[in-house]
Structures are given as C-alpha cells and as structure tokens.
Amino acid sequence: MAAINRHQLTRIALPGAILVLALVIAGYWQRFECKQAFESWKPSVSGEVSEALLLQSVTFEPRYSRQKCGAVLQVVWKQEERNPVQFYSIFHDELNNFINTREPRSTGYLTSFPDGRSNLIHIVLMNDCQRKKEILEGFALYINNKFDCNFSISLFSNSLPSDSLAYFRGFWTDDPDYDPQAIALYKRAMMGDLEAIIDVAVKLGSRDSSEYEYINGRAWLSIAKDELERTGKRNLEIEDLYEKILLEPPLRGGVDFTNNFINKYKEKIELIIEIRSRAETGLR
Secondary structure (H helix, E strand, O other): OOOHHHHHHHHHHHHHHHHHHHHHHHHHHHHHHHHHHHHOOOOOOOOOOOOOHHHHHHHOOOOOOOHHHHEEEEEOOOOOOHHHHHHHHHHHHHHHHHHHHOOOOOOOOOEOOHHHHEEEEEEOOEEEEEEEHHHHHHHHHHHHHHHHOEEEEEEEOOOOOHHHHHHOOOOOOOOOOOOOHHHHHHHHHOOOOHHHHHHHHHHOOOOOOHHHHHHHHHHHHHHHHHHHHHHHHHHHHHHHHHHHOOOOOOOOOHHHHHHHHHHHHHHHHHHHHHHHHHHHOOOO
C-alpha cells in the first residue's frame, strides 16, 4: 500500500476539522439562541381563544375526581443558571396555548409547585381526564421542542400524592366546595343574565384573592359594572367591590401588564356570553 505523505494527510484532515468546527459552532449558536429565547420570552396577552375552548368552558360541569385528573410533571434543568419566575410564566402561558389550540376538551387546569420547588409540578385537569396521560405527554413534547436547551418536562407520575389534593378546589366531584347551584349560577351568568352576573361578581370579588380569583373577580366586576351602566341601573355593592379590588397589588408583570391581562380575560368572558346567547336564541 502506498504511504500517505504529510501533504495528503493535511488535505484529508483539514476538511474534517472544518466540518467538526462548524458543527461545534452550530451547536453553540443553537444553544445561545435557545437561551436567548428563554431569557427574552414575554407573556402572550393576545386574548386569542378558540371557539371550541369557549364553548367547552360554557358547558363545563364537574365529572371527575381530583385524583382521576391529577398527575405530577418533572422539570429537569439543563442550564446552570436558573430563573424559576421566568419558567413559571413560560410554563403557564405555553400550557394555556396548548390547551387552547390542541386540547380544548380538557377545558382548563390548576397547578401547584410543592414546597416552592420548580422541579416538580402538581397538575389537575378539569375535563377529558381519561386522556390525561396522552394530553400531558403531548404538552411535554410541545414545550420541550421550544425550550429543551434550558429545561425538559416529562410525566413523573400519573397520580397525585393524597396530601396535595386539598389545594385543588372548585372543579371536581370530590371537592368539598363543589356546589351544583354555584355551577348553575355561573352558567346563567354566561348566558348574559344580569342578576346572575351580579351574583357571580359579588361572590368572586369578595374573596381573599388568590391570583386566579383576583383575575376572575376583577373581570366579572367590570362586566357587571358595564352591564349596570348599559341598563341605567346602580348596585352599590358592585361599585364598592370594584373600587376595593382595584387597590389590590398588580400581577407580577406590573400595572400595565395586569390591566391588559384583565381586559383580555374580560373580553374572553364577554365573547363566551355572546356565543352562548346566540346559541340559546338559535342564531348560530
């Protein structure tokens, strides 16, 4: 066999070295872009909601227990520098988008981060719970495709620890707060019944607000206030509660973000009322 001289070896090795270097640079650039996407991410406040999800919300009634709908997701971080606050925002926004566009039958969800840790997420869907494994694995694939250089999410357990169930209230048949009359009232409000809108607004606006209840309370109080003004009526309780809730601290994104978010959420409810009203009067 003929010997390969130094010049031939150089001609062989150089293209290989260039290819390896290009792949390394491409890998670093991909990770840099992914890291930038994580750090520069902003919440979606477009208010775009599919009609399928809106109608699903209107017709929702609790059908499942919390354990039937519950699971645990695991987060594995791939960056040494972590930003849990940014992660929480990304997680919820992407999950909202996923349910809105791909799994509207699941209606919604609640989550908790036990002990304030960001590596385990307890989640309970509201509907279509016989498919929870398929839904949550689909969501993991959906979000990992966007942010997998920063973190990855996987289904850790297809059930919840029993001591975490108390956190999840309001949407399940085994919930101590489950109240069929409250569900019926909410549906009447969603059909545009002014008396029901006032009752829902008072109920939500009077609570010691979690973030979820604060958003709901402000939106419904604003809708009740608008409807009262439109019909030329007054309700001092609504007016007082509305002024009081405006004094609550804003969401983490600040005052402008909070006002925009609440207005978009209000628009969603008003659109549900419009769609339901059309359906009830046979105009759809």
